[in-house]
Amino acid sequence: MAELTLDGVTKVFTEDDGNEIVAVDDVNIDIEDGEFLVLVGPSGCGKSTTLRMVAGLETVTTGEISLAGRRINDSPPAERDIAMVFQSYALYPHMTVAQNMSFGLEESTEMGDDEISELVADTAGMMGIEDLVDRKPADLSGGQQQRVALGRAIVRDPEAFLMDEPLSNLDAKLRATMRTELQRLQEELGVTTIYVTHDQTEAMTMGDRIAILNDGVLQQVGTPLECYHTPNNEFVAGFIGDPSMNFFEMDVDKDLLIGDRFEYPLTAAQTEAVGGAQTVTLGIRPEDIEIEADRSADSPHEFDVDVDVVEPRGDENTLHLTFDRGVDEPVTFTATVSGLRQLQAGDSVVATFPPEAIHLFDADTEAALHNRSLDVPEATEQIV
């Protein structure tokens, strides 16, 4: 158990024709002892490459990776005392579950056979696979193989766990169960963990902190709620949260935003945050948009919109709304309302974009200029 530090880590792949591709660009992350860090991003963003560099399966082009204060850039994987769980589980098909789990101990420690089999039995018990130890991987279900793969990592008692999309081959229900179980296990064992996923739900629910990567560049490192409520930029805002945040490109005219379809007045603080920017992107989360049947007063933050599509999810409905009345393929944005609200495609409603809930991003740099006010959730917290 130890802290893991990535300092300016860069990976450049050189193709056969001499082309250089920067897969990971100057990534700095400090992972505390026992912390569960989720590395999240769309596919091809460099998150797996980052993990593989930590594991020692890829060389580091520049930068430094250290574990427990020890530089491990040039150590072979075997000497790093790191265990990894792969997406495909990567179990040894010719060995039984027990042999799969003892392999690492046999290869990397001086333990005797009795000690190893005792440890393996303990870990198998902890993972609830003690009945499977004599079976081969081919005779196990996906979920059982997943447990064996985890058990194989745990039994080695490493300094750090690396997990590369370990749940993505499971069906949705099992994935939800394993998500909780993994969190519980990690908390119990207290082993520093990097968990790679492309699934923002896993990132939000599992991580102590999440690190969002795009095109090899680290976008933000923070707790799930920090990333959700105060995103550094438009990418993070759009990536975290499901359904995604709505974005509208707006021109700035003093304290008024002018878009193709609507105008939005800013508060004094917001106007100040915008500064001299000519165009900004207005962002608002679907769950922050309020839907009413009629206009309450003559508020400038209310807009007449049509319901284009309703996606019922049971607990809530996702509405696809549009400003374009009577157009065949209209530009839509989404809002979520309670699942009990009876709304149908074609209904005309009033959408309110509350001023305290909007985000503003620079249209060129995509950097956040203003994030939503957090007064409201804090207030409710105090009440509870």
Add this chain to the structure above:
Amino acid sequence: MSHETATPDDTETRSLFGYPLSRVALYGVLGAMTAFYLIPIETGLMTGITSPETYTGTYPYLPPLEPLIPGTGEFSLGPWSTAFEGLRSGLVNSLILVVPATILSGLLGSMAAFGLTTISWRGQIGIYILFVAGIFIPYQAVLVPLTQFWYNVVPLRTAFEPLAFALPLLEPYHWKLVALIITHVAYGLPICTLLFRAHYKKLSDEMIEAARLDGASIYRIYRRIILPLSIPMFAVVFIYQFTQIWNDLLFALTIVQFGDAAVVTQELVGIGVSQSGTNFPLRMAAALLAALPTLLVYIVFGDKFAKGVAA
């Protein structure tokens, strides 16, 4: 759609003895092909158990049933015992040759494929191309260089002789078999490597990476992961190499040439041939005897072979 279901009834009306015509044709062709393949073997077997004295003038494919049926020849196991006597030293030499040559070419091929496939290093494609090129070197092109190599370039004979005197069971002429073993291993290595490589390419990279993270060295990964997973492919390679080396005559003629080290294919050439005529029962018995080991190998490794081909 209910109309379409009537069509099978139409075809069933075209039948023979209650079986559909297509089925009858299928089994007819299969039966004819079975007979076509088996008749030569059956003929050889029947000829081989006929007494040579009574053989002349019989139908070779009929069982020898004299005096029950006249004109079929007398039953005798004589040709088999004579053939065994005649081929004994050849069989022993062939066995000395084929077992190490087969195992070595399989093992080295598997190791080479592991090094060329599972581990990545600079220049491995160039080396691999050399291996592939080795498959296409024709036997005829290397015959003269091979003789020169083993008789004039490499002093294997002089190096081997003192060893042969010092160790029991070794004879001085065994040096020729050692030369033959090395030649066969070298010649079989490319195809063995190719077969193993195709197998190893399908193994999961993540599994090898997991083993590296588990602390296994390259040798340990080979020994504990790759080798056990190669068993079906070893069956394929062993059967293939065993048959190739056991049946080879060209290299044996080139390297052994003549003498005590002659292998079974060489002895088979001359057996049962004399100035007084050809002893067909003896030749047939000898041919079947010489083919027996390859047949046994197929039976022993057959199920694994099927797995390896399917893998």
